[in-house]
Amino acid sequence: MAAIAASTFYGKKKNGYECYSSTRCLFNSTELQDIEFIRSYYYNKIEHVRFSSDVGRFVGYTEFGVKNAEMWNNNPGQLAAMRAQKETYCQHNIDLWYANVLSKSVKPSVRLHSTMAPGCHHPAMLVCSVYDFYPKQIKVSWLRNGQETTSDITSTEKFANGDWLYQVHSHLEYMPRSGEKISCMVEHASLDEPLIINWVPPMPETERLIIVGAIGLILGLILFVAGVIYRRKSGDTSLAHRFGEKQAEDWNKDPAALSLWRPQKEMFFKPDSELCFTNVLPKSVMPLARLHSMTPPGGRHPALALCRVYDFFPNQSKTRTDAGSQ
Structure with missing residues (x-):
């Protein structure tokens, strides 16, 4: 059974609420016969009067509540208004819930792991943790060699995440047996068929x-x-070298091949040489020079004078040092 609840506060004091009411809709479907509307009134946290659509009138639970119930039940207009809430308030909101919340489902994620059992009575305990599923109704069971078991299950706890999703944890104490297959089976509305996770023991x-x-x-x-x-690939280099020597020997015996290559000196290299003599070799670049001192290694002389010349062309140059005498 699902429920929709709302509360209204009329005032409060230091030690508790002075007076407030709570409205609930309990339902199993959107049909009116499956819906119950409840309005409860509290004074100092104690429910003193209630209206239930299944009863059709107010019922008092304290002396103050009985007096209020008697007064309200004698008011036909108020009774009619409360009886109509089942359809006007509950059914309307329940339709919204079924369209946007209750008809939705979220598939769970499952993790099967081991932990130490409390008191170390058993070598280990298996925990089947099921996370982030909706709706809340879920079944978690254990299988031994494909057969459902109900023994050695210490606890099954459900928690609400606070974001409409839920989680559940089931614990199974077990004694490892050779060849035994242990599984966790999860059944939920979001799954077309049960989800079975097999336990794989850690490797020794x-x-x-x-x-x-x-x-x-x-x-x-x-x-x-x-x-x-x-x-082997490195050895192939010497083989290629021998092949090249053999081919050069064959070409040297071929007059036609030699006559083809000998004119290349004049046809190919001479034009490039003329371009080089015209555009490169006659040019020159003035050098940059820097003279500075440095301490020689070993300290045998007070200092060394170092003349450095940078960025000049061509490479023919002459450096001369003039030193005066004291």
């Missing part, structure tokens, strides 16, 4: 070390094979 430390060693061995073999391939 010895097996983990064996796998790490095997991976290291495989990587070593890969590096060894890569080195062999590299060496």
Whole structure:
């Protein structure tokens, strides 16, 4: 059964609310016969009078409430207004809830993990944690070798996230048995079929070390094979060199090939040489010079004079140092 609730406060004092009312709609569907409208009135946090659409009148629970109920039940207009709330208030809001909230669903995410059991009575405890699902109704069960089990389940707790979503955690104490298959099964309105998560025990430390060693061995073999391939490719260089020598020997025996290559000196290199002599070699770039002192290594002389000349062309240059005597 779902519910819609609203509260109205009339005033409050230091130690509690002086007077307030609460309105609720309890329903299983949008049909009027499945809806109950309830209006409760409180004084200092104590409900003293209530109207229920299933009863059709006010009922008092305290001396003050009984007097108020008697007075209100003698008012046909007030009774008619309260009886109409089931249709005008509840059914209207319930239609909105079914259209925008209750007809929606959010699939859960499931995590199956182990933890230590309280008091260490068992080697371990499995926890099936189901997160972020809607609506609230959900079934979490445990399977041993495909058969549902109800023993050793210590607790199943539901929590509201505060954002319309819920979470639930189910705990199963277990004693590991060889070949046993343990699963967590989740059934929810958002799922077309039950979601089953199988428990996979963590790998023992010895097996983990064996796998790490095997991976290291495989990587070593890969590096060894890569080195062999590299060496073979490097050996191919000498083979190519011998092939080049053989081909040069064959071409030198061919007069036609020699006659084709010998004129290249004049046809190809001479024009480029003339361009170089015209545009490059006659040009020159004035050098930049810097003279400074530096302390020689070992301290055998007071100082050294260093003359540095930068950025000049052509490379023919002459540097002369004139030193005066004291």
